[in-house]
Amino acid sequence: MRAETQSIVDEIKQGVGLLRRHFDWDQALKRLDYLNMRAEDPALWNDAQEAQKLMRERQGLEDSVKAIRGITQALEDNIGLIELGEEEGDASIIEEAEAALRSMRGEVSARQIESMLSGEADANDTYLEVHAGAGGTESQDWASMLMRMYTRWAERRGFKVEVLEIHDGEEAGIKSVTLSIKGHNAFGWAKTESGVHRLVRISPYDSNARRHTSFASVWVYPVIDDSIQIDIPESEVRIDTYRSSGAGGQHVNTTDSAVRITHIPTGIAVACQMGRSQHQNRAKAWEMLRARLYEEELKKREAAANATEASKTEIGWGHQIRSYVLQPYQLVKDLRTGHESTSPSDVLDGKLDSFMEASLSAKINGGAAEPVADID
Secondary structure, eight states, X not given: OOHHHHHHHHHHHHHHHHHHHHHTHHHHHHHHHHHHHHHTOGGGGGSHHHHHHHHHHHHHHHHHHHHHHHHHHHHHHHHHHHHHHHHHTOHHHHHHHHHHHHHHHHHHHHHHHHHHOOSTTTTSOEEEEEXXXXXXXXXXXXXXXXXHHHHHHHHHTTOEEEEEEEEEOSSSSEEEEEEEEESTTHHHHHGGGOEEEEEEEEOTTOXXXXXXXXXXXXXXXXXXXXXXXXXXXXXXXXXXXXXXXXXXXTTTTTSOOEEEEEETTTTEEEEEOOSSSHHHHHHXXXXXXXXXXXXXXXXXXXXXXXXXXXXXXXXXXXXXXXXXXXXXXXXXXXXXXXXXXXXXXHHHTTOOHHHHHHHHHHHHHTSOOOOOBOOO
């Protein structure tokens, strides 16, 4: 077997081993046997909600087990074909098997990434907020660039994007925006973007063409479904209405239809202004507040499970996660993983998957991922 082919085989074996370890293979098989047994019990459907939850878990686990077994068997088959081709001197058999192995390597890589998106809310839709930092027009323009970057990223993945609230800057850009991003695993992918983003460039607003540094923060939290109950006493919230400031039709800017809800015990505030009525905005704001409080609960659970990792991922204005340098050189670098790209224009156009994958890998492996080149 050629050295290059042997390297691919070793890579596939290592990937399968990591997948089996991630799924805790022996326990996964036992759990699947249990779920199959429960699925055959007619009494299960006495509680339709619980039955649906169990069937979703069963289907996901069954698909993962089937995929890993299929890859393992295909690997053995193609190794056998290469050995057969070498014995018979048939180059066509060898070439066909090597092509299959290269394809399998991509499948294993995709499965590894998919296995990272197995958190409690990873499959959900998501909210994404961008807030300009101190610095006036510079930071507000940077916030609008980030809004466009995430909108382009979502569109590239086939997700649906909706602006729920936006506050324009005084001269240019935006002070803040809240996006709703809908699609499978939207939260699982986007959650890696929470933190402070730093831009270095020659300012288009500086007549002396000096280099400026701007900051903006990104906050990501999941949309929660009706099966997750978050009770919030009305005595713990303050509800304010105000006039919408964004574009959107005749009703906008003429009535106090926008709604802001503040959760007094935590200080968490959410707002919505893009609905056609105060009633719609109020309902959406309540939904967003429940999602924020749920996300806070997820963070607490993660902190309890792994205090060390939680301290690494604490988000705040003092914790910068990524730098985008446009001058004096071109570089985007994630400070958590070391992953970088020398094409900021591509990154700002929504090519973020490699950064997200590196961040997910680092979290799974419990440390910084090995820096790799951005091939997008």
